[in-house]
Amino acid sequence: MNNQFKKGVLDLCVLTILKKGDSYGYDVADTLSGKIQVSDGTVYPILRKLASDGLVSTYLKESQNGPPRKYYHLTDEGAKKLEADKQEWDVFTKAVREILEDEDK
Amino acid sequence: MTKKEYLDKLTKELGSMSYNDVKDILSDIEDHFTVGISAGKTEEDIANDLGDPKALAADYKEGMDLPKILEKKTVNEKKPKAPEPTSATVCFCVLITVFVAIPAFFSLLAVVLTIVLSEIAVALGGIALLAFFWTFGPFKATGLLGGLALIALAVFGYALSYFAVKYFVLGTKWYIAFIRKTWHEGL
Incomplete structure (x- = not known):
């Protein structure tokens, strides 16, 4: 898939995944790369950026096997940002679809 | 690639990021x-x-919004090229070299060589004179004095030729630097 397409929406996808519940990096990467063709590594810089912007927070949680894992949690600010971006995305994709369908006629 | 190879490569690519950032990132990937x-x-x-x-490193850097100056410099950065010399500069450099510098260089070289060679000749003369009159008895004292005088002259000549050679070399170097500077920076 075109990289330019992906760049803008991956933040939105990661925020959405975290809205369903707290998760750790590997899991987020797995979920995302299972649906969109991106490398697993892609989510880490995004998570880091979201954390530094205060949209997600992190905490360590013990795991059954191995060392404690770093979990990511959607903050209130992150939830607000997600709502706003999602609406914007819906309007945008709707408009794009209309243009593309108009072309097909 | 093994885990270690991957982490090493990533560390290298992260380049100029702060120690703490690199540590955090590596810990996440590990x-x-x-x-x-x-x-x-x-x-x-x-x-x-x-x-x-x-x-991955590039994505991290992009997310960090680092000031450009802190980013790892790419290897093949182009050097600013020196401006081409103007035709006036070329004329000046060529003319002064051909009509002033080169004749002056050879004249002075001749002078310096003369001084050095005379000095050597005088010294050898002094030694020869000394040796000659030492061997043949009758004019021993006269010959001795003459020889010593010539050797004293040679010592003086030695100092003279030392400075002649020194300033000749310095002058030549200065001229080359001057022309090079003029060539690159204009008149």
């Missing part, structure tokens, strides 16, 4: 390997799925 291995994947597979460490 954890990713740990979870992957406990899920039954090989290091090789995990590294593959993570994607090119170079691309």
Whole structure:
């Protein structure tokens, strides 16, 4: 898939995944790369950026096997940002679809 | 790629990021390997799925909004090229070299060589005179004085030729530097 397409929406996808519940990096990467063709590594810089912007927070949680894992949690600010971006995305994709369908006629 | 190779490559690509940032990032990626291995994947597979460490490092840097100056400098940065010399500069450099510098250089070279060679000749003369009159008795005293005088002259000549050679070399060097500077920076 075109990289330019992906760049803008991956933040939105990661925020959405975290809205369903707290998760750790590997899991987020797995979920995302299972649906969109991106490398697993892609989510880490995004998570880091979201954390530094205060949209997600992190905490360590013990795991059954191995060392404690770093979990990511959607903050209130992150939830607000997600709502706003999602609406914007819906309007945008709707408009794009209309243009593309108009072309097909 | 093994986990270690991947982490090493990533560290290298992260370049100029702060120690703490690099430590955090490496710890995240290392954890990713740990979870992957406990899920039954090989290091090789995990590294593959993570994607090119170079691309990952680039994504991290992009997210950081680092000031450009802090980013790792690329190797093949172009050097600013010196401006081409103007035709006036070329004329000046060529004319002064051909009509002033080169004749002056050879004249002075001749003078310096004359001084040095005379000095050597005088010294040899002094020694020869000394040796000659030492061997043949009758004019011993006269010959001795003459020889000593010539040797004294040679010592003086030695000092003279030392400075002549020194300033000749210095002058030549200065001229080359001057022309080079004029050539690159204009008149």
